[in-house]
Amino acid sequence: MSDTDKDYVLDLCDEVIGQPCERRYTFDWLRGDPPAPGREGRKLPAIGGYWPDLRLVVEYRGPHFDQPERHYANRATVSGVERDEQRVIYAARRDELIPRHGLRLVVVGSGHLGHDSKDRLTRDRANDLEALRSLLAP
Template identity: 30%
Template sequence: MKDLSQIEKINTVIAEYFTTNATLTIVPVKELMPAFIKAGIFAKDIKKGLPIRLVLRELDESNELALIPFVHAERHGEHTYWYFIPTNSTAPETAYKQETKKLENDVLAIRANSDETYVISLCDEVLSLKADRQKRFPFLLGDLHKNGKTQTKLPVDAYYEELQLVIEYKEIQNFRPVVASHKIDEEEEEEGTKILSREELRRTYDERRAKVLPENDISLVVISYSDFEFDNENKIIRDKESDLTTVKKALRDFR
């Protein structure tokens, strides 16, 4: 069993921490390492909280975690993530990382809330169909890669197989003036060998979609942010009833 005097000191530090930070309901154990070091429990921090994690692992293996009533363990397979919670709090039902995830840092959440996703969802509703989003066709290809042999299949925003219809949603960047550039960006590294600006590459591929899709008996409808009411950041001011009317007008030949 661990040194009980050390455990008592650890509990004292944690209790004082939550007294000082009364609004907190959960905190990763590494956050208390400066306080543990100041209290003389550990000499220094190693690998962002390893000293306290080693103590908790030892208690866990001997079924003595209850000696530190503040401990909350999230177990994911072979991995355990350690947290402290106030003794008067119940253990969170949702994983800590899910609770604290911020929308602006969550790529999937950002995409789900994007104007493109919103508009394609309206198209689904108008057509009473579900789009195949980010569909790629074997005949719709980007420029040759640097190896001179391979090409990337270009995605489309929405494809309705039953109607042989592709819908592309255009944001403000699709209409920005083309500016010559001698810098190859990430997209160009992947898609082509020409020295193009991002705007040039986007324009080139938009034109390719408009040419190649009809050649393969697939209709193309382009819906623009400017078809809707939009704010000073060129984002749609969402009014579903009005926006549905706009989408119905754009898709009148396919309803």
């Protein structure tokens, strides 16, 4: 059993697709806000899984994805927004730029898979595989 929910989901996606993905992949064109005018932003944190031959990207966005992170509370970023707001901006940037570069983006949330009343994955492998087969179908 995988340690993290993201790894669990990607393991199941690998099984459905029949080949392993490249994990924690970064794209040179997927960048954060520049630290200063005329400078390039850093690469955004890695996406979940990437299958280059299929031009497919899978992102797992767990139950806390849209909730503020206490660790980053009120921490400003180089672009002048708080870290929680930046997470939303960067997710929107991924959602826009990944398809724009000819890649298919599939976002998997805990609501797509078996989960408990607190939205934690229950890891019901058979049902989760079926849900992912449906999500990943061309």
